[in-house]
Amino acid sequence: MKLLDRVHSPVDLRKLAPEELPRLADELREEIVRCVSQTGGHFSSNLGSVELTIALHYLFDTPSDLLVWDVGHQTYPHKILTGRRDRMGSLRQYGGLSGFCLRSESEYDVLAAGHASTSISAALGLALARDLRKESHQVVAIIGDGSMTAGMAFEAMNQAGHLGTKMIVVLNDNSMSISPSVGALTKYLNELMAGRHYSKLKDEVKKVLHRIPGIGDPMLEVAKGLEEGIRQVFTPGSLFEEMGFRYLGPVNGHSVPALLEIFGEAKTIDGPVLIHAITQKGKGYKYAEEEPVEYHGPSPFDPVAGIQKKSAAAPTYTSIFGNALVRLAENDPRIVAITASMPDGTGLVPFSEKFPERFLNTGIAEQHSVTLAGGLALGGSRPVVAIYSTFLQRGFDQIFHDVCLMDLPVVFAMDRGGIAGNDGWTHHGLFDYAYFRIFPNTIVMAPKDENELQHMLATALAQDHPAALRYPRGNGIGVPMDAEMRQLPIGKAEVLRRGGHGLVWAIGSSVHPTAEAVERLAKEGIEVTLVNARFVKPLDRELLRSQVAALGAGARLATVEEHVVSGGFGSAVGEALAELELAGVSLLHVGVPDRFVPHGSQEVLRKTLGLDAESLYFRLRSFFAQRAGERERRDRGRQSNRSLA
Numbered sequence: 165m166k167l168l169d170r171v172h173s174p175v176d177l178r179k180l181a182p183e184e185l186p187r188l189a190d191e192l193r194e195e196i197v198r199c200v201s202q203t204g205g206h207f208s209s210n211l212g213s214v215e216l217t218i219a220l221h222y223l224f225d226t227p228s229d230l231l232v233w234d235v236g237h238q239t240y241p242h243k244i245l246t247g248r249r250d251r252m253g254s255l256r257q258y259g260g261l262s263g264f265c266l267r268s269e270s271e272y273d274v275l276a277a278g279h280a281s282t283s284i285s286a287a288l289g290l291a292l293a294r295d296l297r298k299e300s301h302q303v304v305a306i307i308g309d310g311s312m313t314a315g316m317a318f319e320a321m322n323q324a325g326h327l328g329t330k331m332i333v334v335l336n337d338n339s340m341s342i343s344p345s346v347g348a349l350t351k352y353l354n355e356l357m358a359g360r361h362y363s364k365l366k367d368e369v370k371k372v373l374h375r376i377p378g379i380g381d382p383m384l385e386v387a388k389g390l391e392e393g394i395r396q397v398f399t400p401g402s403l404f405e406e407m408g409f410r411y412l413g414p415v416n417g418h419s420v421p422a423l424l425e426i427f428g429e430a431k432t433i434d435g436p437v438l439i440h441a442i443t444q445k446g447k448g449y450k451y452a453e454e455e456p457v458e459y460h461g462p463s464p465f466d467p468v469a470g471i472q473k474k475s476a477a478a479p480t481y482t483s484i485f486g487n488a489l490v491r492l493a494e495n496d497p498r499i500v501a502i503t504a505s506m507p508d509g510t511g512l513v514p515f516s517e518k519f520p521e522r523f524l525n526t527g528i529a530e531q532h533s534v535t536l537a538g539g540l541a542l543g544g545s546r547p548v549v550a551i552y553s554t555f556l557q558r559g560f561d562q563i564f565h566d567v568c569l570m571d572l573p574v575v576f577a578m579d580r581g582g583i584a585g586n587d588g589w590t591h592h593g594l595f596d597y598a599y600f601r602i603f604p605n606t607i608v609m610a611p612k613d614e615n616e617l618q619h620m621l622a623t624a625l626a627q628d629h630p631a632a633l634r635y636p637r638g639n640g641i642g643v644p645m646d647a648e649m650r651q652l653p654i655g656k657a658e659v660l661r662r663g664g665h666g667l668v669w670a671i672g673s674s675v676h677p678t679a680e681a682v683e684r685l686a687k688e689g690i691e692v693t694l695v696n697a698r699f700v701k702p703l704d705r706e707l708l709r710s711q712v713a714a715l716g717a718g719a720r721l722a723t724v725e726e727h728v729v730s731g732g733f734g735s736a737v738g739e740a741l742a743e744l745e746l747a748g749v750s751l752l753h754v755g756v757p758d759r760f761v762p763h764g765s766q767e768v769l770r771k772t773l774g775l776d777a778e779s780l781y782f783r784l785r786s787f788f789a790q791r792a793g794e795r796e797r798r799d800r801g802r803q804s805n806r807s808l809a
């Protein structure tokens with residue numbers, strides 16, 4: 165019988181002997197390979213966190229002691245050990261287990277996350293609340309070296325070190341973010357790792373001194389007094405110690421005995437402690453060890469051959485963006501590309517290879533990326549900030565203060581706009597029209613397909629204002645690509661079909677499903693005009709005004725977008741109608757309702773939200789049918805009047 169079969173909760177885990185834990189780690193790894201090869205999901209980070217997870221649940225009294233996982237993408241071992249093993253097959257699917265921590269899923273999930281670098285702040289808050297309530301449980305934040313590069317992590321350390329609050333931070337250092345970690349902190353951590361012999365030497369000295377009867381123990385006391393000095397020599401100016409944390413490590417993050425020892429020591433320290441655990445991303449699975457980036461978040465794969473099952477559909481929006489940017493940068497030396505730790509995800513790898521001197525990877529530092537772009541624009545560059553829509557939310561004030569206020573020509577390329585799919589509620593890009601369109605000077609646009617995306621990028625780079633360009637996750641539609649990129653007239657919409665029964669204005673990824681729905685309506689005699697708005701801002705008010713006026717009293721107008729209804733594209737249309745004093749228009753805003761959207765495939769979620777072609781057809785039909793009926797009756801009436809005359 166597998167050890168894993170006996171572990172249904174951390175209580176069962178704690179019944180195992182310490183010597184059994186490495187075997188449990190092997191079984192856990194096998195289980196992760198088995199599950200993720202079927203469902204897809206985060207992979208190499210989970211293989212790297214196996215021993216850490218076992219040791220944490222073994223030594224800490226969870227759930228009374230609190231484990232605060234950063235991001236939560238590395239918590240599959242935690243899920244399996246906390247009673248969710250039998251549901252791992254439903255991972256990231258609609259109604260199934262989340263790919264991150266979710267409070268509603270388990271009492272062991274302390275913090276909901278998905279965005280990086282929040283764990284130390286949250287853990288400090290939990291520790292301070294504990295102290296105010298005179299409780300005594302442990303609070304442990306587990307954060308990766310990539311996530312540690314964010315300003316937020318340092319803001320939290322800065323305060324925790326100052327307050328001296330009892331808490332433990334486990335730094336899970338695999339020298340990787342999704343791609344290799346970058347920056348001065350990474351260099352510093354590598355140096356600490358290289359100073360590994362310090363801990364070994366300390367242990368050796370301790371052992372020798374213990375063995376000298378009578379003299380050894382007093383000398384050990386002296387040595388302890390010297391320890392701070394020695395530490396300074398071997399880990400000069402330890403950043404964490406200077407910030408008020410006790411630094412323990414580096415420790416081998418794949419050695420359960422070493423981890424148990426160091427966690428045991430950390431528990432007794434009355435103040436903030438940082439444990440530096442060295443791990444390997446993809447540990448134990450050959451292909452992931454060799455290609456940790458490729459295996460960060462694979463789609464389902466063959467576990468034996470290690471081959472991911474990729475679809476042979478049209479190129480992704482991401483790759484169309486990346487290639488278009490390279491082509492534009494060939495002719496414009498001012499173009500600089502910025503990614504916050506995600507060169508692969510944002511499609512910037514070709515750019516980074518072709519123009520290394522114009523490529524900046526800031527680490528998980530979205531806020532900094534925005535202001536950095538502002539500075540570059542002030543200096544005469546044309547920065548393109550490529551950040552997923554959801555992560556760019558981090559840079560909201562910087563967008564306002566450091567770009568839009570000065571009307572600087574920064575292009576924001578927001579991938580994963582709309583429903584992001586299986587990563588769920590932390591990852592959908594459903595708020596970006598709203599958080600951009602409120603700022604003066606700013607252009608906000610979304611392409612209906614991949615061909616329009618390349619033209620919009622060229623358009624954004626050819627003008628002198630902040631421009632936000634949002635496009636969806638996944639494959640393009642497969643439309644033919646124009647060989648030459650061209651500039652689109654700013655603020656001008658595109659009329660895709662004409663009809664007298666009403667108006668449908670759609671934007672971005674909603675245009676194609678809406679077109680399908682509208683075609684179906686036409687077959688039933690409901691003829692509506694379909695507009696691809698292209699721009700949320702500036703909105704094509706002139707077209708709007710003329711179309712509404714042409715329809716006359718009782719005009720019906722539906723807007724369709726993959727964005728929350730509040731503050732989005734439809735709201736912009738509604739505001740424009742009010743400002744133009746076009747009263748009496750019946751409006752239908754189709755979009756995402758006022759609730760957070762869970763995880764599931766894009767297809768399933770769109771259906772659930774009524775944003776797929778089929779649902780749109782029904783919604784638009786019930787909205788327009790009445791008007792079409794009125795028209796028909798009127799026309800018939802006119803005809804019979806004529807025949808009577």
Ligand SMILES: Cc1ncc(C[n+]2csc(CCOP(=O)(O)OP(=O)(O)O)c2C)c(N)n1
Pocket residue numbers: 209212235237238278279280307308309310311312336338340341342445504505506528530555558
């Ligand atoms: C604010 C934010 N930006 C970007 C991401 C995307 N992201 C998810 S995991 C990850 C890498 C995290 O690296 P690290 O913390 O070192 O964990 P590892 O996967 O290496 O264990 C990134 C960049 C995110 N989740 N949140």
